[in-house]
Structure formats: C-alpha cells, structure tokens
Amino acid sequence: xxxxxxxxxxxxxxxxxxxxxxxxxxxxxxxxxxxxxxxxxxxxxxxxxxxxxxxxxxxxxxxxxxxxxxxxxxxxxxxxxxxxxxxxxxxxxxxxxxxxxxxxxxxxxxxxx
Numbered sequence: 001x002x003x004x005x006x007x008x009x010x011x012x013x014x015x016x017x018x019x020x021x022x023x024x025x026x027x028x029x030x031x032x033x034x035x036x037x038x039x040x041x042x043x044x045x046x047x048x049x050x051x052x053x054x055x056x057x058x059x060x061x062x063x064x065x066x067x068x069x070x071x072x073x074x075x076x077x078x079x080x081x082x083x084x085x086x087x088x089x090x091x092x093x094x095x096x097x098x099x100x101x102x103x104x105x106x107x108x109x110x111x112x113x
Contacts, residue, residue: 004050007034007042012051023051067098075101083107 002010011026020026027047036042068075071094078101079089088107089097099105 002034002036004042004046005054007036008047008051009054011047024048068094070094071097 007030008027011020011030012023014020015023015026020029024044027044030047031042031044034042071089071092075094075097076086076089079092079097080086082100082105084092084100084107092100
C-alpha cells in the first residue's frame with residue numbers, strides 16, 4: 001500500500017504531464033479510485049498536506065521554539081548545573097539565559113575561587 005506522500009507525488013506528476021487540470025482534480029481522482037486504509041480514509045486535504053510536508057522537508061507541523069518572557073525554574077536549574085550562581089542568574093535576561101542553556105555554555109571559574 002502506498003503512503004500519502006507517494007500517492008500525492010504520483011498525482012502531482014500526472015497533473016504535470018497534463019492528465020489533470022489542477023492538482024486538486026488529481027487528488028480528487030486519487031480519493032475516488034486509489035484504495036487506501038478503511039480505518040483512515042484518503043482525503044484531498046490529507047494529500048495536500050502530505051505534498052506540502054514533502055516539499056517543506058518534513059517541517060510542517062513542527063512547533064517553533066520561542067524565547068520565554070521570564071526565567072523559569074527549569075532554566076534556573078539548567079543554569080545552576082552549568083555553574084551559574086543564583087546572584088548571577090538574577091541579572092541575566094530570559095533571552096540571554098536561553099542562549100546560554102541552548103549552547104551549553106559553562107560558567108568560567110574566576111581566579112578568586
């Protein structure tokens with residue numbers, strides 16, 4: 001049985017060869033004539049999404065990571081594991097904390113300690 005991506009790709013190819021007027025017409029034909037799982041039936045929308053996901057390198061539906069607007073307890077814990085002290089953390093911005101944690105930047109020890 002073909003995957004959604006392979007069916008979408010085949011139908012796009014057939015449309016580009018001139019067999020169908022639009023991609024949606026090709027997908028409608030596929031829904032009507034290509035057997036697919038009875039539990040999860042084939043739809044035009046699923047084929048459109050599969051095609052888009054293939055073209056975008058599989059990044060469709062991937063949530064974007066945003067920088068928090070405040071320093072969370074987890075961030076404080078992560079920073080302390082990297083060697084930052086509580087007094088140092090309170091002077092950092094959430095954005096700076098985020099960068100330190102994501103890069104895994106360990107706190108440089110001062111010569112005084």
